[in-house]
Amino acid sequence: MDEPLLHVSNLSKSYGSRIGCEDVSFELWPGEVLAVVGESGSGKTTLLNVVSTRLEPTAGSVSYRMRDGGWRDINRMSEAERRFLMRTDWGFVHQNPAEGLRMSVSAGANVGERLMAIGDRHYGNIRASAIDWLGRVEIAGDRIDDQPRAFSGGMRQRLQIARNLVTRPRLIFMDEPTGGLDVSVQARLLDLLRGLVADMGLAAIVVTHDLAVARLLSHRMMVMKDGRVIEHGLTDRVLDDPRAPYTQLLVSSILQV
Amino acid sequence: MKSHPLAASGLAKSFTMHLRGGILLPVVENASFTLKAGECAVLAGPSGVGKSSILKMLYGNYAVDAGSIRIAHQGDIVDLADATPRQILAVRRDTLGYVSQFLRVVPRVAALDVVAEPLTARGASIGEAREKAAGLLARLNLPERLWHLPPATFSGGEQQRVNIARGFITDHPVLLLDEPTASLDAANRAVVIDMIGEKKRRGAAMLGIFHDTDVRDSIADRLIDVTAFAPRQAA
Numbered sequence: 001m002d003e004p005l006l007h008v009s010n011l012s013k014s015y016g017s018r019i020g021c022e023d024v025s026f027e028l029w030p031g032e033v034l035a036v037v038g039e040s041g042s043g044k045t046t047l048l049n050v051v052s053t054r055l056e057p058t059a060g061s062v063s064y065r066m067r068d069g070g071w072r073d074i075n076r077m078s079e080a081e082r083r084f085l086m087r088t089d090w091g092f093v094h095q096n097p098a099e100g101l102r103m104s105v106s107a108g109a110n111v112g113e114r115l116m117a118i119g120d121r122h123y124g125n126i127r128a129s130a131i132d133w134l135g136r137v138e139i140a141g142d143r144i145d146d147q148p149r150a151f152s153g154g155m156r157q158r159l160q161i162a163r164n165l166v167t168r169p170r171l172i173f174m175d176e177p178t179g180g181l182d183v184s185v186q187a188r189l190l191d192l193l194r195g196l197v198a199d200m201g202l203a204a205i206v207v208t209h210d211l212a213v214a215r216l217l218s219h220r221m222m223v224m225k226d227g228r229v230i231e232h233g234l235t236d237r238v239l240d241d242p243r244a245p246y247t248q249l250l251v252s253s254i255l256q257v
Numbered sequence: 258m259k260s261h262p263l264a265a266s267g268l269a270k271s272f273t274m275h276l277r278g279g280i281l282l283p284v285v286e287n288a289s290f291t292l293k294a295g296e297c298a299v300l301a302g303p304s305g306v307g308k309s310s311i312l313k314m315l316y317g318n319y320a321v322d323a324g325s326i327r328i329a330h331q332g333d334i335v336d337l338a339d340a341t342p343r344q345i346l347a348v349r350r351d352t353l354g355y356v357s358q359f360l361r362v363v364p365r366v367a368a369l370d371v372v373a374e375p376l377t378a379r380g381a382s383i384g385e386a387r388e389k390a391a392g393l394l395a396r397l398n399l400p401e402r403l404w405h406l407p408p409a410t411f412s413g414g415e416q417q418r419v420n421i422a423r424g425f426i427t428d429h430p431v432l433l434l435d436e437p438t439a440s441l442d443a444a445n446r447a448v449v450i451d452m453i454g455e456k457k458r459r460g461a462a463m464l465g466i467f468h469d470t471d472v473r474d475s476i477a478d479r480l481i482d483v484t485a486f487a488p489r490q491a492a
Binding site: 029188245252 | 272273275276313317319343345365366
């Protein structure tokens with residue numbers, strides 16, 4: 001089964017005359033983590049939103065290999081099909097966990113919701129899965145009935161990850177998953193993500209402005225500036241031997257500790 | 258004729274420093290050499306002559322401007338000089354190992370698991386991988402109380418031993434060694450020399466940088482003079 005999972009070609013998104021992202025093409029393979037880096041306004045979040053169908057592209061296409069092996073253009077799917085894909089085979093981890101969680105229902109329900117969406121109706125099984133997943137993201141099982149509003153930022157982020165992974169998606173989108181967290185909390189989350197991605201063979205697209213996060217998590221890296229991809233390659237290569245002037249500036253601006 | 262595990266031909270590399278007015282910094286020119294199975298070749302020459310750059314080109318951390326790096330990978334020949342990132346990662350997983358001078362520490366991961374990871378990445382069970390990792394760390398005299406701690410707070414020599422164990426745990430047919438003994442004491446240097454000898458007998462091809470002449474004399478089958486690949490000074 002040596003075939004890509006996602007095929008993005010010539011994708012552009014403009015907001016009126018302003019460019020969001022322009023003419024972006026890439027493939028993503030099963031188990032591969034792609035980091036998209038750049039400053040605010042570089043178009044990396046726009047790209048993530050267009051690829052994940054949260055925004056409609058102005059031009060270009062995104063094809064996805066479904067579980068049955070068939071390729072589908074995701075912008076030609078019905079709204080219902082797209083929503084089903086988002087709930088089952090895809091995940092989306094927002095920078096702000098409040099956007100990805102339901103803050104007024106219990107942690108257990110947050111995790112169980114996606115299982116119910118795919119037709120699981122057995123309360124005992126759903127609860128058992130929820131406890132299992134809370135454990136995998138290092139949340140104690142006795143917090144299952146608490147609402148996420150009672151959780152710290154790091155716990156909320158881990159809960160959001162559990163909520164996304166419970167249906168065993170094959171592709172996950174992450175928008176600054178460690179942004180806004182304390183450094184020690186970031187490290188724990190990164191380590192957790194790294195382990196889960198490897199264990200589950202997940203493909204992921206991670207948007208981050210933090211090159212250290214990209215180094216730790218990703219295999220491949222795309223550098224964006226003014227909506228365009230200006231450099232693309234093996235993560236080690238882009239960071240150790242940056243070619244584009246802007247990438248050299250980014251890499252040389254990292255603070256060493 | 259059986260092909261070499263690794264053959265570099267006509268390699269050239271320069272850096273364009275865009276932040277410094279686009280000056281061109283040539284590092285290596287027309288580097289050609291081959292590695293044979295069961296030998297350890299050593300890159301020789303003074304500091305700054307491009308030894309580390311050559312290892313980084315071979316491992317894919319540096320892009321190559323010209324030339325080819327042909328490596329025998331699972332019955333095929335892959336040219337690393339223009340392989341895709343996916344191909345490079347596959348070659349690294351199964352064929353090409355690298356022991357760097359410094360450990361890139363992953364927060365929170367215990368030393369034992371840092372060492373075990375290349376084996377689990379190739380499909381070994383975690384139990385089997387940890388057992389082998391423990392054997393290597395014991396052999397390199399890393400105190401057992403450190404095995405379950407993340408190496409971030411270890412001394413330079415302790416981190417280097419974790420790094421060596423990680424690089425030696427798999428049976429990669431080609432292994433790059435970037436001063437793996439630089440911060441080790443005599444007893445541990447001797448262990449590494451033994452380990453390199455064992456790799457040779459198992460048919461691995463190795464290419465290394467060793468500043469310590471004692472170590473170099475005990476493991477080098479051949480020296481590759483890197484000054485021959487130094488670029489002629491640009492005007």
